[in-house]
Amino acid sequence: MQIPAFVDKNPIVRRLPTPVRTRVEAYVDHLNAVLAVENLRVMTRLAPSAARGLFLRQGRSGRARMQARHRAWFDFDYPHDNPEMRALYEKAKRLQWNGATDLDWQTSVDPYDPATPLVDRGFVDWSVFERAGFRPDARARKTFVLKLTAWMLSQFLHGEQGALLAAAQVTEATEQFDGKFYGATQVMDEARHVEVFHRYLTEKLELRYEINDNLFTIIDGLMTDGRWDMKFLGMQILVEGLALGAFATLRRTTHEPLLRELLRRVIHDEARHVRYGILALAPHYRRLSERERREREDWAFEVVVLMRNRFLAHELYEEDFAHLMSRREWNRLVEQMPGLETFRRTMFRRLVPNLRAIGLLTPRVARHYERVGLGRYIHLPSTDRLSDAQMMAG
Ligand SMILES: [Fe+2]
Ligand SMILES: [Fe+2]
Numbered sequence: 001m002q003i004p005a006f007v008d009k010n011p012i013v014r015r016l017p018t019p020v021r022t023r024v025e026a027y028v029d030h031l032n033a034v035l036a037v038e039n040l041r042v043m044t045r046l047a048p049s050a051a052r053g054l055f056l057r058q059g060r061s062g063r064a065r066m067q068a069r070h071r072a073w074f075d076f077d078y079p080h081d082n083p084e085m086r087a088l089y090e091k092a093k094r095l096q097w098n099g100a101t102d103l104d105w106q107t108s109v110d111p112y113d114p115a116t117p118l119v120d121r122g123f124v125d126w127s128v129f130e131r132a133g134f135r136p137d138a139r140a141r142k143t144f145v146l147k148l149t150a151w152m153l154s155q156f157l158h159g160e161q162g163a164l165l166a167a168a169q170v171t172e173a174t175e176q177f178d179g180k181f182y183g184a185t186q187v188m189d190e191a192r193h194v195e196v197f198h199r200y201l202t203e204k205l206e207l208r209y210e211i212n213d214n215l216f217t218i219i220d221g222l223m224t225d226g227r228w229d230m231k232f233l234g235m236q237i238l239v240e241g242l243a244l245g246a247f248a249t250l251r252r253t254t255h256e257p258l259l260r261e262l263l264r265r266v267i268h269d270e271a272r273h274v275r276y277g278i279l280a281l282a283p284h285y286r287r288l289s290e291r292e293r294r295e296r297e298d299w300a301f302e303v304v305v306l307m308r309n310r311f312l313a314h315e316l317y318e319e320d321f322a323h324l325m326s327r328r329e330w331n332r333l334v335e336q337m338p339g340l341e342t343f344r345r346t347m348f349r350r351l352v353p354n355l356r357a358i359g360l361l362t363p364r365v366a367r368h369y370e371r372v373g374l375g376r377y378i379h380l381p382s383t384d385r386l387s388d389a390q391m392m393a394g
Helices: 011-015 017-036 039-057 085-093 127-130 138-173 177-205 213-223 227-254 255-289 288-310 316-322 328-335 338-357 363-371 390-394
Strands: none
Touching: 017 316, 017 328, 017 390, 039 213, 039 288, 085 177, 085 255, 138 177, 138 213, 138 227, 138 255, 177 255, 177 316, 213 227, 213 288, 227 255, 227 288, 227 338, 255 338, 255 390, 288 363, 316 328, 328 338
């Protein structure tokens, strides 16, 4: 079900002042995203978060309050109940690093220096922009790349804050005691990630964007769901999978040494987080009833589709391009950006096999992944089977 693309052609909408037209187009675009959710149960579950994120735009108000509903578990027997998680906890303690002192913050970052471009030349296809009537000179191209990089890093930053809070919730909500030990190290990891991304944006790029409405919606959905496994699934598998894809893509393309090292260290930490998600969820999902497992399968599929279609730098569009083109035209343009296409491929290479590893890619739902063009990722190795070098290669 889709609303017809009347907005592009409607003469009344076209004549609206740019800020009003931008708002109308955003609502229609969001409504289309919500209506594209095919599973009614999933749509009902996502609706409150979508209302807060997409329509009330609570992510843009500086602060947001999310009502947690999970149950916290104490265990006064202090059991040693999962040796693999305990081993991961030991590993995480050994590999802690200090974001303030282990990165060289003295590095001078100049986004306009041709020797250290923020992203490779091929990341943006300028001919597509030129066809849309935007013909930037060399400096304006660098400014655009700076803004695009700051937009991506800002989404990483906000995602990391979501991960920090979700990891704290998961530490309370998991019944496994070794899981709580490991979870505590992840809370520390995520705080460090917030610290380094925030510092990089503030001190080096001097630019930061608001949270993307769709990312807010996904984070809101998992933070307010009372079931511990939905938090794991949403954060450790889906959002972390997205993050691993994004970090690896940006690390491969950037020539800026501080950012490369920052991302290398963060990717190492994130790989542990995804591993934790697989360790916790695979046995749990084997025990669920058919009906409960189906609900998770459908929810994960819809969130994956949302992630594929919705990270289109609209914050950048609203700032600089709304007077030049419609939102639909922008969407088409960004979808053709080679760097973001690589990012989507890397993200699904990470994410889809992990869904298989936890048992959420049964033949029933695999058909849907095939239908939307993601079938080729199903049988690739999951993150827990990859070496560090493979993880960095993306
Ligand atoms: Fe993180
Ligand atoms: Fe993480």
